[in-house]
Structures are given as C-alpha cells and as structure tokens.
Amino acid sequence: MTDSSQIKVANKVDTSWSLYIIKTRLNTLYTGISTDVDRRFKEHSGDGKKAARYLRGKGPLELVWQHAVGSKSEALMIESRIKKLNRRQKQGLIEGQLDPISLLK
Secondary structure: OOOHHHOOOOOOOOOOEEEEEEEOOOOOEEEEEEOOHHHHHHHHHOOOOOOOHHHOOOOOOEEEEEEEEEOHHHHHHHHHHHHOOOHHHHHHHHOOOOOHHHHHO
16 A cells, blocks of 8 residues: 555646648648647658548648647637638738737637
8 A cells, every 4th residue: 555645646737739731742731730740740741540531642741830829729729710711811821921829819
C-alpha cells in the first residue's frame, strides 16, 4: 500500500493549438488543427494510418499556412469557420489579408 503523499498527480499542461492549411498537388486546400504542426504535416505526407484520408494519394503536399491560436476550443471554432470560406477567402487568409482571430466574431 502506498502513502497518498507519494502519489504524483500529473499537472495538466496548457498546450498551444495551431491551425494549418495544406495545399495538395491537385491545388486543393485542406484545413486542420494540431499541437505540433510539423509532426502532423509529416503524418499527412506519409501513407500511414495517421494521414488524413482526404490527403492520401494527393501528394506532394505543401504546408502553406499555420497560425497559433491557444486553446483547442478556439482552434476548433476557427477551423470550422475556415472550412466554410470560399477559395478566394482562404487564399486571403494564406496571404495575410484576413486575420484568423476575426473569424471568432
């Protein structure tokens, strides 16, 4: 039996979430969120189980935009709104003409 003072409780780490947009060889845009965009992009670029089904077979892929937002809930809300934008608006986001945080309003 262990003493309760010896049990270590893992502190919840506040992880920073980011949004990203990937361009496929077919010139389509894929939007996602992650705590580690570089790792996630590598997963998408491979043919493994962790690659998004939509992106399989559409490589080579290019990471064209990423933006840190903080919380997962903010990232999910902004991701949802980005997915509803038309291509011209997404291109404006990529080119810096549209602030992703403004999509929360």
